[in-house]
Amino acid sequence: MLGQASVPLVGIVDTVVVGRTGDAGALAGVALGATIINLVFWSFGFLRMGLTGLTAQAHGADRQREVEALFLRGIGIGGSLGFLLLAFQIPLTSLALAVMSGGKQVSAEASAYVSARFFGAPAALAVFAITGWLLGLGRTRAALVLQIVMNASNTLLDVGLVWGAGMGAGGIGAGTAGAEWIALVTGLVICGRVAGASPLAMLKRFPKSHLLDREELAKLFAVNRDLMIRTVALLLVFTWLASSGARLGATTLAANHVLLQFISVAAFALDAFAFTAEARVGQALGAGSRPRFLRAIRLTSEFALLGGALITLSYFVFGKKVIDLMVTDPATFETAAAFLPFAALVPLLGAPSWMLDGVFIGATRGKALRNAAVLTTALYIALDLLLRPYGNWGVWIAFTATYVLRAVTLGAYLPGLLRSIKPAERLAGGASPA
Template sequence: MPAPSLTRRAILAQAWPIMLGQATVPLVGIVDTAVIGRTGDATALAAVALGTTIVNFLFWAFGFLRMGMTGLTAQASGAGDGAEMAALLRRGLILGGAVGAALFVLQLAIVPAALALMAGGGSLDQATRAYVTARLFGAPAALAFYAANGWLLGLGRTRAALGIQLILNLANVALTTWFVWALGWGVRGVGLATAAADWIAVVAALGVTRSGWRGEAARLFDRAALARLFAVNRDLMIRTLALLALFAWFTNAGARLGAETLAAQQVLMQFVAVSAFVLDGFCFTAEARVGAAIGARDRAGMLRAVRLVGEFCLGTAAAFALTIAIGGEAFVALLTTSTQVRAVAAGLLPLVAIVPLIGTPAWLLDGVFIGATAGRALRNAALLSTAAYVATDLALRPLGASGVWLALLLGYAWRALALGLYWRGLLRRLSPSP
């Protein structure tokens, strides 16, 4: 039976805790950038940029632990299957912890290989290695946290998700400031602070989700459910790897132009991060609403959820674009004392201001298809758009740093267009509402 008509107030009530929690995620990156950036050491700032790219690639390669968990949990909730909801949480926590432990053990092979692929070298490589190895101490906790967070979002428990997100990010900010400014641990201190915050957050998440641990042991190893979990996760993993490859290429494109350009790119990416993470509050709401609608086979409910969330996304994106255009230079000055980095960043701000508007359709459609657990569509769209982005970047290289950012803007457009090709197929999965 279809749920009652969805309202804008209900969307906002579900989205605002996620938005607040997500707003603190880029705060961590901003603090990391400011703590290192205000030392005036462009190499250290560039090392944080490269190291963050490597760690994000390693961790978000397993981002299905969050995304797949949200969609599958929402669908189980919509279908009223409490036993499967509990089993999903336990599967996710076990899988996340095991994968994180494997990353930690394999770092001696992973880190040198990752550095070899990046346009770094010399002291930049040395600083980047210190950051990455420190971050990997938190890998098991970080990936188990993905699963717990995705489970809470799938159930629409956004205030609980907000609580543990705040614990994670505030701990990170406090520890980074202490380790770098008080203890003088430099780039390695930034990585250790984040790893310690990951462990603090996963302990909090285990406490918040304890009600979901109960359930039959046999259901945990249900073959059909496990087959579906791995099928969805396989496609989401390929999708995430393709998008991570896109951003790794983007970071490497900046590194190719020199430490100052890469450092400016790291500063400017904070604008993109804040916009994307706050807008994710609405996109995560779309995941939960679309997943629940598909579980209940409510076509009209899904369409209404997409429309209302889209309205909020576009309005928020426009506000971010205006804010970046007006206040961007002042914010850059807060993050770095390097006059060269400030000059490069100022020239790129007009392009950066457009990112929220161009990126919104891609981010929203991601949420819709993740909620529908449409892994094949997400996988294919990511592969197509990443290939198109790389071709675009190669074509725009004569434009220097401006070409790097123009290619990123078009990369978002390619992704939205590719996902749009699968929209009709998604609608065919649902019968019309009575």
């Protein structure tokens, strides 16, 4: 939970550093830019999710050679995709801003932020893979250290570039990109210690034919393909939310971005239980153990629901004080405070959907995740369009409803998953049950 709660601190630090300048336009620019980057970068979030499930299953089946191979494949694919994004940053940025324009000043700030963030793309995507690998092995303490290093670096760089050098939204983007490269170097060192050999040493002792094994790569890409579609579908929800806020003005866009930081903290904190479920479910399926599978779901879900209720209560009690610490613009504060109850309810409403994500990611059931996410996104967009006459109230009602929709659509696949569990002795040769 500590490691996961620290993940959104990158976004919170970005928001606070620029929010305390009192420039609502710059904060709105960071909000719009962060939405664009999240859509682009997290479209490749399958590197984290897919690697967690596959690593956990390989570890549960005692296939340690494949565990190391998954690490090398993950960082190789992540780094390559990141450099590809960097090469196409100009057309990607132009296209995104054309679709999600928030006005001349906001778009200019967003462009500066996005351009700087793309220089961290190779590191960011490789870190996705590293984090997924560590979580698949249950090395949560190592993942925590990695996140702490990234957050500390991001804070120092942001403060120096924005408050010190006066670089505004561009400084926020550059600071975060720099922190991602520092995190990559740290992650490679950590993984080397976990594996007992440096990444370079691992690469030397693996035949090229094994790393490029068609069957294993096909499995990796099959899982990742569905997870990518699922991730893009859910990211479209947040992109649509930002676009709806931008349509209502810079103040509303900035206020909604502040409230999203509350949701990010809750989502990542409670995802700690989902990630535990991913590893435990993957290991249970790798071992072909139905009792371990059920126990993993029950224990993690109980803790997640309790945690969600406590976070919701804390947001209702302390939320306005936190908003006051984050921004100095009065209009942004008032708007954020008015819609705080919606953000406060999300931890409780979202806990079931996040836990189900963990179960199905650990089971590498990409098709179920894909289908549920696509249906949820379609229903959300229809609901948002229907509620547009109600302004930002309609925006938040539709957005909050997505968490219930996610739980219902994905939960429908749970009985089939339970029926599919096969005893370990039927999984000859260490094959994966998923």
